Amino acid sequence: MMEELPHRYAPVAVTVDVVALTIRDRRLQVLVAERDAGPYAGSRALPGGFIRPEEELAEAAVRELGARPAHLEQLASYGGPGRMRVLSVSYLAFVPHLPRPRAGAAWHPADDLPPLASDHARIVADGVERARAKLEYTPLASAFAGDTFTISELRQIYETVWGTRLHPGNFHRKVLSVPGFVEGTGATTRTGGVRGGPRARLYRAGDARLLHPPLLRPGSAGTAPDRSPGRW
Amino acid sequence: MMEELPHRYAPVAVTVDVVALTIRDRRLQVLVAERDAGPYAGSRALPGGFIRPEEELAEAAVRELGARPAHLEQLASYGGPGRMRVLSVSYLAFVPHLPRPRAGAAWHPADDLPPLASDHARIVADGVERARAKLEYTPLASAFAGDTFTISELRQIYETVWGTRLHPGNFHRKVLSVPGFVEGTGATTRTGGVRGGPRARLYRAGDARLLHPPLLRPGSAGTAPDRSPGRW
DNA sequence: CCAATAGTGTCTGTGAGACATTATGTT
DNA sequence: AACATAATGTCTCACAGACACTATTGG
Incomplete structure (x- = not known):
């Protein structure tokens, strides 16, 4: 079945941004890219870019990451007028070991990040919290x-x-x-x-995809999985 | 800072689709809309439509739902070439009581849905599973x-x-x-x-936003064979 | 009276956490 | 020798679930 392109509606530019996590030097680290062009040139941002017509969203995430992660899942989408008609679909990736990051990208500790473009700092925070919850179950x-x-x-x-x-x-x-x-x-x-x-x-x-019973985070008060991206 | 519109990239049409859940007749029911125009005219689909330039994603979800839900959260985004350059950002809504659905929409039991357009059946499944998990914690x-x-x-x-x-x-x-x-x-x-x-x-x-300890679903716990004769 | 429900009491198995113990390595 | 770590054992507390029981209502 073919869906007609609704050209009477204002089009939107869609990007995929990846929160790639690894563990290096006993710290949780996030892959951060240098922006070499565009209005944020010189600043840092999550690896990401515009999706291409022929690819799936997850494929775009892998392409922007430049490597195949051990785990990849969608995080949330961020839009709204504050983003100037750019909708960002964010992904969370777990990367083992210390693969050499692609040129223009570097690992930064998740708790000591440089200033990031747009609302990427919040996307990282959402991704880290998701990762913490994922380890539980x-x-x-x-x-x-x-x-x-x-x-x-x-x-x-x-x-x-x-x-x-x-x-x-x-x-x-x-x-x-x-x-x-x-x-x-x-x-x-x-x-x-x-x-x-x-x-x-x-x-x-092992072959389990879920942990029964789960490993709960200590400090009983506090931890509950929050899969809901954005309060509205 | 202003983000330049990247018109050199192929634009995408973005829709918001809502999985609205309520309980009626002791059954979990989903709001389903009749499509009155477009290539799926006459068929059924989730309430939804194209986002407008000046609104947030969640605002678009409320607008398409036609009522303010008791709870609203983003579910996931679905894209890819199989959807013909239409990206759908889905939302999950909890609706109390039995508000009269807007014209052209009707409640259907979640476990007995009519055929839905595109991949909306899967979106409903994702939303129901999210709702079940949400009640736990x-x-x-x-x-x-x-x-x-x-x-x-x-x-x-x-x-x-x-x-x-x-x-x-x-x-x-x-x-x-x-x-x-x-x-x-x-x-x-x-x-x-x-x-x-x-x-x-x-x-x-009450004023709690998280339950601890949570209410766990029976059946998910206990990897051992069920030794209890009385099943609740 | 009878049946169904609200609300509480009690017991038991399981599991998490604190702590101890033994064996096996390195410096 | 001194010490850190791997792996296992033991004890206690909290809690989920099974079950029992009383009180209160409608039919």
Whole structure:
């Protein structure tokens, strides 16, 4: 079925902006691009750009990111007259390791960002909060890790994204008790920790897509998933 | 700063489509509009239309809905080449009572919808799932009720949206134990239930915006095989 | 009287968190 | 030797769910 192009309505320019998160130096970091042209030239902004006629929204996000993330999901759309007829569809991406960012882009700590164009700072805040909530009830923390990882490495991911310390023993038992969260590889690390300790067992991501029961953020007051983008 | 209109990029037509939910006849119902013009004339679709230059996205959603909902939040955006350069930003609305739908629109049970245009059936599915999740950790169930309501009425809302039966006694105690969920009015219903029983106390929505601890859906918890014979 | 409902009490299993313990590594 | 870490065990508290029970209303 073909939808006729409604040219009698004022057209809108649609961009895709990506909140790409990784963990580097034990900090949650966001990919920030330098704008080399346009009215915001010289300033910084999220990686993004105008969508092309033949591509899906998610494809545009991957193209603007310049790499295939371990996880990608839509965040929200931001429009309104304050944006001069530019509608931004934002995406959240989890990127493992430290891929070298494409030219003109650099990682910045999520809690120490430079000034960003438009309302991108708010988009980042929405993305970080979404990421924190996602770790509670999905196994996506492993999207920040390599193919195999130890329970301690997984715990560090949680601690970094949530900004809290977690009890190592309880975390260990909890992760292994959730079906499908991780599965053992039979292997262990080649050496103990930097400061000693036995070799840790290596795990890979399991096949669960949701965690039952979830790993709840400590500090009982406070955390609830907020999937609603924008108050209106 | 002014953002220059990037006319060198192919423009896109942006619509806002609303998944409006209410509870009628103890069923979750969705507002469906008749399309009176355009390529889908005669078919049904979600209430929606093209955004206007001077309005916010949420304003457009309220305008297309034709009424101010008790709750409104953005759902997601749907684009891609399969939609012929029409990008749809969808919204989820909770509507209390049974306001008379505007001309050309009618309520349909969410689990028995007529064929809808484009991918609107999927948008409805996304909206219903979002609504179910929202009831778990927000007090928004009261958005389906009147100004005051009984605990039983609140429970019926949960049962209808979730499609499950809930234990009356446990639900009662749970709701009253969550701070800020409901607050008593001091009044009671004028009569008992249709089939008897004492007069129920009336409550109004409290000031909490999040429920902690949340009301979890039964069935989602408990990975172990269901050992309880009595199913509520 | 009978049935249905409002509201409360009580018990139990589960799980989170605090803390302890043992084994195994590194410096 | 000293210490950090991996992994597991134990205890307690909170809470969800099952179940019981009383009081109050309509038919």
